[in-house]
Amino acid sequence: MTRRLLSHTKTLPAFRIAGIAQQGQIAVVTVLSITPGIDCRAYRGVTGDMSRLTKADAEAVHEDIRAGGDKVGEAEARDLFPEIEHEGLRYRK
DSSP: OOOEEEEEEEEEOOOOOTTOSOOOOEEEEEEEEEETTTEEEEEEEEEEOOTTSOHHHHHHHHHHHHHHSEEOOHHHHHHHOTHHHHTTOOBOO
């Protein structure tokens, strides 16, 4: 059974903390993990700017968030991912 991951990213500006030279953007990433024909579940994590990552590295970050991110409630997940409704997915609680 192959799992499919979809992602939603919200990029935030650097915090501009005094005394820290290397500051970059922060990405809040929400990943929807879909098990075809069974159910789905969304997870959230925070990472650095993903704009320069290769596709493989970005996929690895998404998998890390799926494995260890915070669970997202069903209503919020449905707002972020219309695929849940379009595909008639059951949301795992």
